[in-house]
Amino acid sequence: MRDAFVRVLTELAPKHPELMLLTGDLGFGVLDNFSAQFPRQFLNVGVAEQNMSGLAAGLALEGHSVFTYSIGNFPTLRCLEQIRNDICYHGANVTIVCVGGGMSYGPVGMSHHATEDLAILRPLPAMEVFAPGDLWEASEASRYLASRPHGPAYLRLDKSAAKPTVRPGEVFRPGSIRTVREGSDVTLAATGGILGEALLAADQLAEHGVRCRVLSVHTVKPLDTATLSIAAAETQGIVSIEEHAVDGGLGGAIAEALMEAGISPGFFVRIGLRNTFSSVVGSQAYLRTVYSLDAASIVRTVSLKLGIAEEAISR
Amino acid sequence: MIRPTTVDSVALARRIRAHALRMTNAGGGSHIGAIFSCADILAVLYGGILRVDHEAPRHRDRDRFVLSKGHAGGGLYAALAERGFFPVDKLLTHYQNGSDLSGHVSHKLPGVEVSTGALGHGLSIADGIAYSGKLKGARHRVFCLLSDGECDEGSTWEAVLFASQHRLSNLVAIVDYNRIQGIAPISEVLELEPFADKWTSFGWAVREVDGHDHAALRSALAAVPFIQGKPSCLIARTTKGKGVSFMENSVLWHYRVPRGEEFNAALAELEGQQ
Numbered sequence: 001m002r003d004a005f006v007r008v009l010t011e012l013a014p015k016h017p018e019l020m021l022l023t024g025d026l027g028f029g030v031l032d033n034f035s036a037q038f039p040r041q042f043l044n045v046g047v048a049e050q051n052m053s054g055l056a057a058g059l060a061l062e063g064h065s066v067f068t069y070s071i072g073n074f075p076t077l078r079c080l081e082q083i084r085n086d087i088c089y090h091g092a093n094v095t096i097v098c099v100g101g102g103m104s105y106g107p108v109g110m111s112h113h114a115t116e117d118l119a120i121l122r123p124l125p126a127m128e129v130f131a132p133g134d135l136w137e138a139s140e141a142s143r144y145l146a147s148r149p150h151g152p153a154y155l156r157l158d159k160s161a162a163k164p165t166v167r168p169g170e171v172f173r174p175g176s177i178r179t180v181r182e183g184s185d186v187t188l189a190a191t192g193g194i195l196g197e198a199l200l201a202a203d204q205l206a207e208h209g210v211r212c213r214v215l216s217v218h219t220v221k222p223l224d225t226a227t228l229s230i231a232a233a234e235t236q237g238i239v240s241i242e243e244h245a246v247d248g249g250l251g252g253a254i255a256e257a258l259m260e261a262g263i264s265p266g267f268f269v270r271i272g273l274r275n276t277f278s279s280v281v282g283s284q285a286y287l288r289t290v291y292s293l294d295a296a297s298i299v300r301t302v303s304l305k306l307g308i309a310e311e312a313i314s315r
Numbered sequence: 316m317i318r319p320t321t322v323d324s325v326a327l328a329r330r331i332r333a334h335a336l337r338m339t340n341a342g343g344g345s346h347i348g349a350i351f352s353c354a355d356i357l358a359v360l361y362g363g364i365l366r367v368d369h370e371a372p373r374h375r376d377r378d379r380f381v382l383s384k385g386h387a388g389g390g391l392y393a394a395l396a397e398r399g400f401f402p403v404d405k406l407l408t409h410y411q412n413g414s415d416l417s418g419h420v421s422h423k424l425p426g427v428e429v430s431t432g433a434l435g436h437g438l439s440i441a442d443g444i445a446y447s448g449k450l451k452g453a454r455h456r457v458f459c460l461l462s463d464g465e466c467d468e469g470s471t472w473e474a475v476l477f478a479s480q481h482r483l484s485n486l487v488a489i490v491d492y493n494r495i496q497g498i499a500p501i502s503e504v505l506e507l508e509p510f511a512d513k514w515t516s517f518g519w520a521v522r523e524v525d526g527h528d529h530a531a532l533r534s535a536l537a538a539v540p541f542i543q544g545k546p547s548c549l550i551a552r553t554t555k556g557k558g559v560s561f562m563e564n565s566v567l568w569h570y571r572v573p574r575g576e577e578f579n580a581a582l583a584e585l586e587g588q589q
């Protein structure tokens with residue numbers, strides 16, 4: 001996803017001289033090409049995320065369209081107050097880019113895992129929040145953010161990505177949920193690269209006659225409540241899936257939106273981290289199994305809700 | 316290019332202090348000591364240094380002023396109102412229900428570039444504005460007024476490093492160096508001395524000045540950049556609460572609302588200075 005983002009920015013930089021990419025001294029080997037081609041549009045600000053964010057606000061107030069780039073929580077939680085006061089309050093045209101959403105940086109450790117970022121950035125006024133599920137969504141969200149003026153935005157990029165889900169001629173619509181698989185039994189709503197696990201789970205459940213509707217929630221804010229409401233009415237229940245804390249993230253957002261709309265799905269389960277740090281060492285795929293976020297865990301959850309015997313599934 | 320209009324900065328400073336006193340009295344606001352500390356700096360800036368135009372507050376070529384010590388917002392509002400950016404009448408809405416004049420400075424007011432209040436933010440924003448100006452080859456300058464207390468913030472020094480790395484000679488940091496911070500003297504909290512040496516060693520061109528001496532302030536601020544190719548830092552040695560004897564050098568008047576006899580006495584002192 002990171003490469004898709006850099007590719008889009010490299011493509012658009014000449015057409016949009018106002019574009020600027022700021023990095024907090026990360027992106028070894030990844031940003032070299034961009035910085036060499038567009039030295040006036042690139043800045044390595046050093047290991048100084050607070051300054052990067054305030055600086056970005058200052059640049060945006062002068063007409064630049066700014067991207068701040070770093071890993072995990074560094075461009076977000078480390079400098080949250082600069083994001084809130086300097087970027088959001090001034091409605092500054094700044095996109096905060098996190099590479100390594102969720103547990104992308106698996107064995108590196110919890111310091112590099114972004115597992116509360118959606119919940120923390122989502123309530124900031126005017127902030128749009130994107131967490132693409134596959135490479136096409138990552139490219140298109142990047143293109144949307146880089147090609148037109150907008151307010152503050154957060155782009156959470158995952159190391160993993162679902163297999164391509166795009167249909168021929170499909171147009172990316174920010175703020176709307178993509179139905180990447182039709183189904184009328186259960187809704188699996190995923191955000192980020194973990195969409196891949198949701199699709200795998202849907203495959204496995206299909207073998208047992210369970211038809212899953214799979215939604216890719218690439219935009220967590222604003223949230224497409226209409227599509228969720230329809231899913232609540234047309235399927236037996238909704239399972240939210242995120243590589244993130246269940247509180248305040250996608251699961252929280254869906255619960256808020258549906259409750260307020262007066263809609264209650266047949267059942268509702270949030271799959272994500274529950275009041276826990278990702279402290280086990282392992283790859284992203286391994287950690288998903290440890291924290292019950294992988295396809296098998298999704299299958300188990302759905303089976304339980306539908307009353308399908310576990311032996312039937314595991315066989 | 317915008318030409319600054321020159322006014323009697325001493326009279327302007329006196330009016331800023333009197334407005335601020337009335338504003339904090341009427342609204343029940345605080346930080347009068349911090350406002351008095353930098354009233355002379357604001358008066359010199361708005362009395363002929365800053366190239367700004369009240370009829371075109373967003374003019375592309377204007378000098379940008381960032382009040383990083385946002386708690387002195389009352390002082391900036393007074394300076395702007397006095398220079399015609401908005402009606403002086405508006406000042407007395409400070410701190411009041413429904414007003415735009417929040418205690419910490421707000422960019423909703425014409426002439427205010429950015430809202431601040433949390434310390435250690437302003438210089439980073441000023442860096443960004445200055446960097447943009449440099450990229451575009453623009454002629455305007457960026458002035459940023461900091462408190463000494465906010466030099467405790469690591470983010471301030473991140474911004475200091477950036478400005479010298481990128482030779483932001485269009486950037487001027489003015490530190491209101493009154494040696495008192497939130498609830499105690501600096502010497503008892505986090506000593507900043509050798510203060511000028513810190514800025515110098517970080518690559519800035521530094522001057523020190525009596526922050527209440529208008530001629531000295533004016534001549535220093537008219538001489539920026541102090542060294543070509545470097546950002547400039549003016550350390551203005553000030554007295555917190557300057558202008559009212561019983562407020563001077565007092566931690567209490569960072570917070571206390573001037574009311575009753577204290578208000579009358581303070582006003583009498585300020586008026587006596589005419």
Ligand SMILES: [Mg+2]
Pocket residue numbers: 462463464491492493494495496
């Ligand atoms: Mg002080």
